[in-house]
Amino acid sequence: MYITRSCLTQILMFRRALYFHIGETEKKCFIEEIPDETMVIGKYRTQLWDKQTGSFLPSTPGLGMHVEIKDPDTKIVLSRQYGSDGRFTFTSHTPGEHQICLHSNSTKMALFAGGKLRVHLDIQVGEHTNNYPEIAAKDKLTELQLRVRQLLDQVDQIQKEQNYQRYREERFRMTSESTNQRVLWWSITQTLILLVTGVWQMRHLKSFFEAKKLV
Amino acid sequence: FSSYHTTTRLLLVPVLWAQLLCGSVWGSELTFELPDNAKQCFYEDIIVGTKCTLEFQVVTGGHYDVDCRLEDPDGTVLYKEMKKQYDSFTFTAAKNGTYKFCFSNEFSTFTHKTVYFDFQVGDDPPLFPNENRVTALTQMESACVSIHEALKSVIDYQTHFRLREAQGRSRAEDLNTRVAFWSIGEAFILLVVSISQVVLLRSFFSDKKTTTTRVGS
Numbered sequence: 001m002y003i004t005r006s007c008l009t010q011i012l013m014f015r016r017a018l019y020f021h022i023g024e025t026e027k028k029c030f031i032e033e034i035p036d037e038t039m040v041i042g043k044y045r046t047q048l049w050d051k052q053t054g055s056f057l058p059s060t061p062g063l064g065m066h067v068e069i070k071d072p073d074t075k076i077v078l079s080r081q082y083g084s085d086g087r088f089t090f091t092s093h094t095p096g097e098h099q100i101c102l103h104s105n106s107t108k109m110a111l112f113a114g115g116k117l118r119v120h121l122d123i124q125v126g127e128h129t130n131n132y133p134e135i136a137a138k139d140k141l142t143e144l145q146l147r148v149r150q151l152l153d154q155v156d157q158i159q160k161e162q163n164y165q166r167y168r169e170e171r172f173r174m175t176s177e178s179t180n181q182r183v184l185w186w187s188i189t190q191t192l193i194l195l196v197t198g199v200w201q202m203r204h205l206k207s208f209f210e211a212k213k214l215v
Numbered sequence: 216f217s218s219y220h221t222t223t224r225l226l227l228v229p230v231l232w233a234q235l236l237c238g239s240v241w242g243s244e245l246t247f248e249l250p251d252n253a254k255q256c257f258y259e260d261i262i263v264g265t266k267c268t269l270e271f272q273v274v275t276g277g278h279y280d281v282d283c284r285l286e287d288p289d290g291t292v293l294y295k296e297m298k299k300q301y302d303s304f305t306f307t308a309a310k311n312g313t314y315k316f317c318f319s320n321e322f323s324t325f326t327h328k329t330v331y332f333d334f335q336v337g338d339d340p341p342l343f344p345n346e347n348r349v350t351a352l353t354q355m356e357s358a359c360v361s362i363h364e365a366l367k368s369v370i371d372y373q374t375h376f377r378l379r380e381a382q383g384r385s386r387a388e389d390l391n392t393r394v395a396f397w398s399i400g401e402a403f404i405l406l407v408v409s410i411s412q413v414v415l416l417r418s419f420f421s422d423k424k425t426t427t428t429r430v431g432s
Contacts, residue, residue, distance in 0.1 A: 018243040018334065020257050031246040031329065033377060122243065147359035154366040161373045165380075172384045179391045186398040193402060197409035204413055212420060 017045070017120040024117070027103040034125060035164035036095045038157075042067075042123045044102065046084045049116040056118050064105045065119070072096025081105060095164045126160075127153040242335040244374075246274065249281065249320045250327045256317040261308040261336055268335045269294070269316060272301035272378050275385045276328030282319040288312025298322070301375075331378055 022028055032040060046063055047056040067088050069078040077098070078090050092098060104117055130153055136146045249255055261267060273279040283302070285294040287310055294304045294316075308314070318330050352360065 018245070018257050018259050020255070029248060031248070033246070033381070121245075123245065125244075144353075144355055144359070147356060147363070151359060151362055151366065154363065154370065158366065158369055158373065161370070161377070165373075165377065168377075168380060168384065172380070172387055175384070175387045175391050179387065179394055182391070182394045182398065186394070186401075189398075190401065190405070193405050197405065201409060201413055205416060208417060208420070214420070 017043070017122040019118050019120040022102070022104065022117050022119050024104065027101055028119075029099055029101040030121075030123065031097050031099055032123065032125060033097045034092050034095065035160040036092050038126050038160060039089065039091045039129045040098070040100075040123065040125050041087070041089050041129045042100060042121070043087045044082075044085070044122070045120040046104070047118040047120075049118070063117075065102050066105045068101045070099045070101075072098065095167055126157045242333060244331075244333040246329060246331040248327060248329050249276075249318055251323045251325050252321050253327075254317055254319040254321060255330075256315055257332075257334070258313050258315050259334065259336060260312065261314050263308050263311045265308045265337045266305065267308060267314075267337070268303065268305045269332065270301075270303040270334075271299075271318070271330060271332040272375065274329040274331050274378050274381050277323055277326030279328075279382060281328055281330055282322070283316065284319070285314065285316040287314055333374075 020028070034040065044065065046065060047058065048063060049055075050057045061084065063084040064081050065084070065086060066081050067078065067086065068076065069088070069090055071077050071092070072094050078088060080088070082088065090098075100123070102119065102121075127150075130150075132146055132150060135141070135149065141149060243257075243259075247255065269283075269285060271281070271283055273281050278298075279300045280298040282297045283294070283299060284292060284296075285304065285306075286292055287308075289310065289312075293306055296302060316332075316334070318332070320326075320328050
């Protein structure tokens with residue numbers, strides 16, 4: 001009974017997840033642009049192509065996936081090896097583009113002769129990571145209180161996103177100002193260089209022709 | 216009958232909890248990089264009668280366009296657009312099975328693109344395991360539901376705004392680095408050209424000088 005329940009849980013947990021195919025040494029990266037202090041939960045499940053049955057095996061032991069997560073400053077936040085099914089979590093400390101990369105680290109390379117690995121992936125960000133039944137049970141909330149709690153979490157996420165927007169707009173403004181400055185200084189410098197080289201050329205050639213007694 | 220009922224209830228509760236553990240929205244939202252001349256496909260198993268929405272937007276790269284194609288389990292093309300920047304397509308699944316959607320950058324020779332897509336399948340599952348769904352929602356609860364829907368659309372607009380703004384931002388940063396490299400490059404070229412002009416002119420006149428001295432002596 002418990003086995004059936006856990007099987008159903010497993011199946012239903014990933015029944016609705018998107019999947020894609022990945023090659024043996026291929027690295028697939030996904031970008032999540034998130035504000036700071038945002039939680040991200042990723043779940044994946046892998047299936048290997050079985051040439052004999054001509055279908056994907058339900059799960060393969062010995063098949064691992066390496067998950068690497070980098071923050072906007074390209075510093076590694078998480079770099080771990082997981083099994084054929086895995087769940088990874090991280091909370092962002094800087095706002096920006098975080099990169100989540102997956103690549104397989106198969107121990108039995110021979111199995112990969114078919115070359116296809118099916119990866120089911122589900123990445124949830126921010127308030128979607130909240131487990132409302134668990135929160136309701138822990139804090140003993142009524143249905144109405146739980147709904148209000150969900151609304152509060154959503155509004156919190158909106159506020160964080162707007163703060164992040166302000167930060168991005170500031171960066172954009174600084175980049176534009178910097179380009180403006182650079183173009184201005186370059187125009188002045190270019191004019192100066194032109195004038196200086198022009199004057200130098202004239203003087204040099206004049207002294208050269210005078211030395212040659214042509215002038 | 217009562218034992219069957221209890222078993223189903225015992226099975227149903229963890230099953231619903233498992234569904235809810237996945238998050239309150241049945242949707243996948245991903246941003247990935249599509250290299251030049253590449254095609255990336257995603258698959259999803261959908262039940263007949265489910266209303267689904269596929270939305271995509273090209274975030275960075277080239278002319279911000281990508282080919283998109285959505286096929287049903289029998290291979291019938293439900294949606295096909297070439298070189299589109301962003302679009303949204305809603306359909307109701309007519310068959311059970313695996314639906315496939317692909318993004319292609321095969322027309323581009325050297326620009327790789329970043330594509331964002333959001334694939335929503337069905338409606339949100341309810342917040343609570345439904346044991347008392349027979350009773351209608353109270354006024355407060357329905358107010359909460361409508362606020363929730365409104366906030367979801369606010370978050371959706373924010374996402375699309377962020378993606379649009381990311382396009383402008385990456386162009387501005389590109390421009391900034393290009394201006395820097397170009398300025399240094401052009402200064403260097405100017406100096407090289409002006410010095411070589413003088414050297415070349417000098418070389419013309421030094422040949423003439425040797426010929427004149429030979430003639431003179």
